[in-house]
Amino acid sequence: MMKPAYWEKQENDSIHCLLCPNDCVIKPGHVGNCKVRKNDQGALSLPYYGEISSLALDPIEKKPLYHFKPGSRILSIGFVGCSFKCPFCQNYSISQSTQAMTNHHSPADIVAIAQEHNSSGIAYTYSEPTIHFEFIRKTAELAHTAGLYNVIVSNGYLNHEPAEELLDLVDAANIDLKCYTEDFYKREIKGSLRPVLAFIKTAASKCALEVTTLIIPGKNDSTLELESIARFLGDINTDIPLHLSRYYPTYKYSIPPTPVQTMEKLAAAAGKYLTYIYLGNVGVRETNTSCPKCGNLLIRRAGYSTHITGLDGSVCSECGAQIPVVLSFKTPY
Numbered sequence: 001m002m003k004p005a006y007w008e009k010q011e012n013d014s015i016h017c018l019l020c021p022n023d024c025v026i027k028p029g030h031v032g033n034c035k036v037r038k039n040d041q042g043a044l045s046l047p048y049y050g051e052i053s054s055l056a057l058d059p060i061e062k063k064p065l066y067h068f069k070p071g072s073r074i075l076s077i078g079f080v081g082c083s084f085k086c087p088f089c090q091n092y093s094i095s096q097s098t099q100a101m102t103n104h105h106s107p108a109d110i111v112a113i114a115q116e117h118n119s120s121g122i123a124y125t126y127s128e129p130t131i132h133f134e135f136i137r138k139t140a141e142l143a144h145t146a147g148l149y150n151v152i153v154s155n156g157y158l159n160h161e162p163a164e165e166l167l168d169l170v171d172a173a174n175i176d177l178k179c180y181t182e183d184f185y186k187r188e189i190k191g192s193l194r195p196v197l198a199f200i201k202t203a204a205s206k207c208a209l210e211v212t213t214l215i216i217p218g219k220n221d222s223t224l225e226l227e228s229i230a231r232f233l234g235d236i237n238t239d240i241p242l243h244l245s246r247y248y249p250t251y252k253y254s255i256p257p258t259p260v261q262t263m264e265k266l267a268a269a270a271g272k273y274l275t276y277i278y279l280g281n282v283g284v285r286e287t288n289t290s291c292p293k294c295g296n297l298l299i300r301r302a303g304y305s306t307h308i309t310g311l312d313g314s315v316c317s318e319c320g321a322q323i324p325v326v327l328s329f330k331t332p333y
């Protein structure tokens with residue numbers, strides 16, 4: 001069966017890209033906002049298909065995913081380009097430019113590399129993966145056929161139909177929810193909040209989901225904003241893990257780092273609506289998972305060192321409470 005192409009031809013050989021809410025109309029010889037989807041003589045071309053900017057075997061906690069295969073390592077690949085223009089991007093050298101050095105790999109290459117390194121999954125991460133939809137779709141299908149799982153780390157900015165199609169191939173996701181105001185998304189990121197919220201809802205219904213918010217002083221660090229984020233997620237499922245990541249100055253932002261006290265205050269605010277809140281980028285402190293019912297230490301994490309200490313399968317070894325954690329995973333193929 002023909003796969004959906006997510007673009008349509010317009011007058012004068014222009015094309016309309018239907019992949020993400022940026023809704024680009026691209027003239028011949030030009031690229032869309034993400035810089036990786038091009039109009040080549042009136043048809044969509046993908047000049048960066050299979051151009052991999054980063055490839056590493058990472059702890060899955062680095063994605064971050066804390067409740068999916070804790071303590072495992074995963075082959076992680078990155079691309080170039082992005083559908084957003086975040087002035088605080090930590091990976092701007094690959095997300096905001098297509099000049100980064102890349103190596104070409106086919107989808108089959110990536111699956112073979114994962115298998116060679118005994119990785120039981122593949123993470124599409126580092127820069128925005130969804131704008132490389134066709135490459136991920138093919139790789140993810142091959143990965144499932146080979147018994148590997150798929151993880152995406154994404155800004156969640158994809159139109160509904162491709163989002164449904166992609167998420168059907170994804171087993172775990174970490175989605176950035178950068179703030180809870182349309183104004184911030186529009187003014188600073190050049191995107192929109194509403195489609196991200198829709199993507200998160202769809203992801204929650206299809207895969208293991210965790211969400212990350214980077215806390216930036218003066219931008220999105222009010223208690224009200226964090227409560228709005230946590231309430232939105234809690235209305236979907238109070239067990240969705242929320243990672244609050246501490247901002248450090250980078251790229252176009254020189255605002256000083258987020259005070260740790262702010263991080264702790266916001267974690268407490270979010271904790272009114274969600275069971276599992278984790279702080280990231282806050283130094284050497286442990287980021288453990290404890291049983292919400294009896295307080296038993298379930299998973300101890302220090303940096304990227306992870307030890308499962310209090311789980312029997314996915315239940316608390318002390319009180320028997322069911323814990324939303326995926327320890328082993330079999331693809332349905």
Ligand code: SF4
Binds near residue numbers: 020032036037
């Ligand atoms: S995927 Fe790229 S080209 Fe397509 S609409 Fe989004 S930003 Fe534009």
